[in-house]
Amino acid sequence: MHTAVDAFHATLEVTERLVRFFKTKSAQDLAGTMAFFARRARYIDATLGWDLGSWSELHAFFAQYMPGWPKNSASYPVRILGDLRSAVVFFTDTAGLFGPSELRLAGAVDFERGLITRQVDYWDGRHFGLENLAGLQMPTDQFPAEFGEKAVTGTSSVIMRRVVRDLAGSLGRGDGAGAARLFSPDAVFEDAPSHVRIEGRRAIGAYLTDAVGLLPYTGAGTAVRHALGNELGGGFEFTASEGPVPRGIVGLELDRWQRISRLTAMWDGSLVDDATLLSLAQRAIER
Known part of the structure; x- marks a missing residue:
């Protein structure tokens, strides 16, 4: 493990499960890695548009890439939010695993009986490097029309779904003040691609009001694709029918009063x- 895992907003069961998964994956143990996936598993890379729709396709994918991974390379979790029904995991792939640059990703993960049934990874192509990205992305019209969310309904808690509904509703209406009321007084807002980090409920509300329509998860045409997690943390995948960014993920940490203490957006x-x-x-x- 390259770093300590922030699992304060995750259950012990999902933390142990995902830590073992990433250790096994980093050890280039193909059979062991595949044992973490259900037979009906589906994996999607939301930045490249790669859609591996079956266990066998995912097996072939790892079988192709794992033998070429550099010595001492690793894929490791940094922060985990949720439980063994569904979770958002922020993780790093070191350089050489899937290209010449490191990847910092946010994964939406759904489970059934402890096995991964659906994983969708979101990451910023600019951090990877625009030159490195060229040629890897599928044409826009060949991206999957749906991300398997209909097969995993009800994997998040009632509390998280309520928070997501209220937040996404306010953001969609451009109501920054309404969104801010869902945050704790000392909350932190992070938007990874823009490198923006804001502290405090008042400042977060002002920013969300001023940046509506620029942030891809705000303004008209935005919708929740899938909610993940529990009363500790999780988040939601979003879609946007207007603007240049059609999809992404928002990680949410909740405090004991079910207010948002940290929001991290990845697109x-x-x-x-x-x-x-x-x-x-x-x-x-x-100002």
């Missing part, structure tokens, strides 16, 4: 131009 920054990212950063300046 593909390669889909927007430099000016958009600069505008998102400028809107974080407090």
Whole structure:
């Protein structure tokens, strides 16, 4: 393991399960890795548009890549949110696993009887490197139309679904003040592709109001694809029918009063131009 895992907003069972999964994967143990997946498992890379729709396709994928992984390379979790029904896991793939650069990802993971039935990984293509990304992404019209969410309904808790519904509703209406009321007073807001980090409920509300329509999970046309997690943490995958970024994921940590104490958004920054990212950063300046 390369770093301590932040699992304060996850159950012990899902933490142990995912830590073992990543250790086995890093050890290039193909059979052991595949033992963590259900036979009806589906894996999607939401940035590249790769859709592995069966256990056998996923097996073939790892069988192709694992033998070429560099010595001492690793895939390891950094933060886990949720339980053994569903979770959001932030993790790192070191350079050489799936390209010449490291990957920092946020995965949506659904389980059944402890086995992974669905995994969708989201990451920022800009962090990977625009040159490294070229040629890997599927054409836009060849991305999967759905991400297997209909096969895993009801894997999140009632509490998380309520928080997600209220937050996504406020964000979709452009109601930054309404969204801010769902946060704890000392909450932290992080948008990974724009490198924006804001502390405090008032400042978060002001930013969400000012950046509506620029952040891909705010404004008209946004919707929840799938909610994940429990009363500790989790989040939701989102879709956006307007604007250049059609999908992404938002990780949520909840406090004991079921308020959001930390929000972390991950989406593909390669889909927007430099000016958009600069505008998102400028809107974080407090006056």
